[in-house]
Amino acid sequence: VDMATKTQPVQDRSRTTYEAILTAAGELLEEIGIERFSTNLVCQRAGLTPPALYRYFPNKYALLKELGIRLLAAHGEVMFRTMQKTPAGTVGPARSLIRARQRQQELNRVTREFPGGAWILRAMRAVPLLRDVRRDAVELAADRILLAMRERFPLVSEARLSAATRLAVELSFLATEIALDEAEDVAESITQEIAVMMVQYFMHLTPELPGAV
Amino acid sequence: VDMATKTQPVQDRSRTTYEAILTAAGELLEEIGIERFSTNLVCQRAGLTPPALYRYFPNKYALLKELGIRLLAAHGEVMFRTMQKTPAGTVGPARSLIRARQRQQELNRVTREFPGGAWILRAMRAVPLLRDVRRDAVELAADRILLAMRERFPLVSEARLSAATRLAVELSFLATEIALDEAEDVAESITQEIAVMMVQYFMHLTPELPGAV
DNA sequence: TGTACATCAGTGAACGCGCGTTCACTGATGTAC
């Protein structure tokens, strides 16, 4: 897939068009899913002709990529903000749990409110280009968390800590995906249990494996 | 998507063709991924003309569905077998961990050896029809585990236990997906940590939330 | 402030392509007598 850069919008009019295309793409994704998603339909929905779209995006993957980057940027912002507020290990387990749950709820909310968010998240597993975007975001978030965890668990090996943080980020994505698939009450309790699982896990993270006494 | 049943193979020759089509589909998926997957390419690869395929499968989704069902049946078989061998709560944490890890490794292996397994697993998140197949399999597995968990945790509420088991199954799928994406060593340690997380979680599963003393 | 010109933004119409799918057919296999 060729991702060569296209014209960037410079006038107000074109910036509006650029955003209109992305909005239409998100809404369309919401409605018909990733399988039937096409540039022609996006144009139609945005009230534009195809050449207008191709002026800014080389193909439909570029569109999805931009949406993906924006969604994960919003995620990253939430993660970063909540980590700033409560650095790892500075509060007890009960408070940690509440914080973890709140953070997860906020991540779910951000995705739910993002046009096409649920489908973008799903597509990130199956569309090669989006897989890359996702991988980068996971890595970035994991690296940040790892930094905090190193101080908190100086005795745990780097390999284990790194797997643990990666897992935490993946689990967070998983939680959002499940939450968006389910009815409110189930979504709530799944979010809750994932928070428990995560806090529990880090609470008992020791240099040795559990039970290996 | 119309999934009307097509002719079922009755002669040996046609059963061979039927399987050849599925094998070609799996291999093709392995090579080019879900995005470029098409019936024409499957036919070409299987050395057949399109009408031969359409004799048995109404469309490409039927093909994917059959592959999906088979992969998850293999998964279910592994889960069921390992659960039979070691009913929940009958061994200590150290042994539980070893078992959990072995089970996860076997699930990873089964998927790795299944033609197109990695892509089928990914597509199950993004292709509507496969999402249904996945959902049914998750539900089935979760129900089975729930049965065992009810005995082990008679005091934990049904809602919590049900979320917990669902989560366990989802986590297991996640583990396989991550493992198939990564190099051997990273895959190993992620699999390990997911097993730890799971065992840890059930070890400390109590009627109240952690820290709520 | 007004006008001429350059650049930016979007249009209308069409293209080639591979997709899923179907038709009327030929050839292979199984079965009845």
Add this chain to the structure above:
DNA sequence: TGTACATCAGTGAACGCGCGTTCACTGATGTAC
């Protein structure tokens, strides 16, 4: 065991469609003097 016939299995060739994409263009916006 041999033959005639019915059914099953797969072919060759083509279809309409929507896809991504491009062309030469008109109209809108900004800028220099």
